[in-house]
Amino acid sequence: xxxxxxxxxxxxxxxxxxxxxxxxxxxxxxxxxxxxxxxxxxxxxxxxxxxxxxxxxxxxxxxxxxxxxxxxxxxxxxxxxxxxxxxxxxxxxxxxxxxxxxxxxxxxxxxxxxxxxxxxxxxxxxxxxxxxxxxxxxxxxxxxxxxxxxxxxxxxxxxxxxxxxxxxxxxxxxxxxxxxxxxxxxxxxxxxxxxxxxxxxxxxxxxxxxxxxxxxxxxxxxxxxxxxxxxxxxxxxxxxxxxxxxxxxxxxxxxxxxxxxxxxxxxxxxxxxxxxxxxxxxxxxxxxxxxxxxxxxxxxxxxxxxxxxxxxxxxxxxxxxxxxxxxxxxxxxxxxxxxxxxxxxxxxxxxxxxxxxxxxxx
Ligand code: GAL
Numbered sequence: 234x235x236x237x238x239x240x241x242x243x244x245x246x247x248x249x250x251x252x253x254x255x256x257x258x259x260x261x262x263x264x265x266x267x268x269x270x271x272x273x274x275x276x277x278x279x280x281x282x283x284x285x286x287x288x289x290x291x292x293x294x295x296x297x298x299x300x301x302x303x304x305x306x307x308x309x310x311x312x313x314x315x316x317x318x319x320x321x322x323x324x325x326x327x328x329x330x331x332x333x334x335x336x337x338x339x340x341x342x343x344x345x346x347x348x349x350x351x352x353x354x355x356x357x358x359x360x361x362x363x364x365x366x367x368x369x370x371x372x373x374x375x376x377x378x379x380x381x382x383x384x385x386x387x388x389x390x391x392x393x394x395x396x397x398x399x400x401x402x403x404x405x406x407x408x409x410x411x412x413x414x415x416x417x418x419x420x421x422x423x424x425x426x427x428x429x430x431x432x433x434x435x436x437x438x439x440x441x442x443x444x445x446x447x448x449x450x451x452x453x454x455x456x457x458x459x460x461x462x463x464x465x466x467x468x469x470x471x472x473x474x475x476x477x478x479x480x481x482x483x484x485x486x487x488x489x490x491x492x493x494x495x496x497x498x499x500x501x502x503x504x505x506x507x508x509x510x511x512x513x514x515x516x517x518x519x520x521x522x523x524x525x526x527x528x529x530x531x532x533x534x535x536x537x538x539x540x541x542x543x544x545x546x547x548x549x550x551x552x553x554x555x556x557x558x559x560x561x562x563x564x565x566x567x568x569x570x571x572x573x574x575x576x577x578x579x580x581x582x583x584x585x586x587x588x589x590x591x592x593x594x595x
Contacts, residue, residue: 250303251276251283258360260304265369265396270294271592273396275316278304279357280373280392282316282422284546285402287592290519295428297520299556302546310543314421317357318392319350320406321377321384322576323419324495324532324565327454331568333385333413333577340383346452350421352382356390357421369396379412386412386578401591408584415576416584417563423536423556426515426522430549434536434557435476438514441469441533443496447564447573448485454566455573459497467494472514475535475557491554492535495564501529501574504585511559514595521595526561527587529574534558561588 246254251262255278262283266272272286272294283301286294300315301307307315329340329348341352350357361373370393377388393405406418425434446467447455462468466478466486479491486492500508510524510531524531534557541552567573578584 245305245308247305250305253304255360260360261363263363263365263371265371265394267369267396267400268398269400271396271400273394273402275371275394276304276307277361277363277373278307279359280318280361281307281357282420285422287400287520288594290594295518296546297424297426297428299423299425299429299551300546312353313423313538313543314350314357315423317350317421318418319421319560320356320390320416320418321351321382321388322348322415322417322568323350323560323562324417325349325453327452327566327569329383331415333415336385338383338385344453347454354382356418361392369398370394384414386410386414386580388414388416390418392418399591400593401589404588406584406586408578409580409582410578411580413577413579415568416578417567417576418584418586419532419560419562420588421558421560422590423539423551423558424513424522425556426513426520427518430545430547430551430555433476433552433554435474435479435554436516437475437557438472438516439469439475439533439557440472440512441496441531442499442509442511443531444470444499445497447495447497447530449488449494449565451488453489453493455495455564455570457570457572459572462496467492467496469496469511469533472512479535489537491537492533493537494533495562496531496533497564498526498529498531503527507587507589510561513557513559519594521593523589523591523593524559524561525587525589525591527585528561528563530562530564532558532560532562532565534560561586
């Protein structure tokens with residue numbers, strides 16, 4: 234995997250670690266802070282969450298997301314999507330192809346035979362316009378042009394971040410199009426509730442509100458089945474230490490080298506209804522994170538592709554399974570899976586997706 238901003242024609246002017254210009258466009262870092270001292274920094278480059286400070290049971294603030302301390306590191310590290318906003322389509326589309334009303338669209342196959350996370354020049358690698366609304370709110374906008382990365386329709390996208398005084402990070406996504414297209418946006422922070430770079434997350438306790446998950450084939454594409462989690466390592470219906478079943482002899486764990494699966498959320502209704510998706514606790518710090526969404530799915534990715542070669546913002550190596558992602562979403566490859574909830578966006582409607590990460594002590 235390579236990064237978009239490595240071509241020789243790219244002109245980078247660095248004024249500080251984050252105040253940088255790329256091909257004449259300014260990159261900035263923005264900070265939001267609530268009354269409890271919870272703080273995020275986010276850059277308009279790929280809308281990457283660069284840091285997230287949350288108190289532990291003693292009130293000590295730690296940064297609980299993986300990331301880098303300069304734009305250069307984001308530009309020159311092989312793509313791992315740290316903290317990124319993913320679009321137009323989160324996760325994989327088989328063979329990078331889908332059809333709408335008989336017209337086939339061909340996308341960038343940036344992940345083996347498949348299209349992943351919107352392609353090489355997906356939303357995570359683009360510079361957005363920012364509008365600071367208050368100390369706790371910011372929104373970003375972008376027009377994704379017709380056929381950008383192969384997707385049809387001019388897509389008008391807005392992403393709104395809010396840090397509430399109840400320690401919630403609320404992310405709202407909106408999009409409209411002038412031609413029928415597909416949209417499935419998500420957020421790709423790698424969390425470690427003990428603090429970034431602070432060892433494995435296999436000791437965190439996870440609950441996922443899902444009776445079923447979508448198994449994948451050897452190409453990491455859903456088979457189409459909605460399989461019961463009961464009697465499998467994928468049963469997180471009651472709080473379970475993540476590492477409990479990680480070494481079990483299970484074909485799905487082998488294929489994905491660990492947890493990297495979409496869960497079918499039990500209470501999904503429609504885009505107007507928020508449901509509880511997951512809860513995760515770190516016994517050592519006391520930090521708890523709950524995830525709410527209006528989406529039908531949740532990707533639980535256990536950091537299987539982290540190897541320790543990537544050195545993070547505080548000079549610590551990001552070792553195997555030292556972070557998790559909980560990505561609210563429609564199911565992977567939905568455009569090619571007739572029995573999955575639909576991801577089509579028509580010109581007369583508005584795409585609206587919500588993801589809330591709520592923090593407290595438990
Ligand atoms: C996850 C995806 C994984 C992997 C990861 C990025 O969202 O499910 O398979 O691609 O992103 O390394």
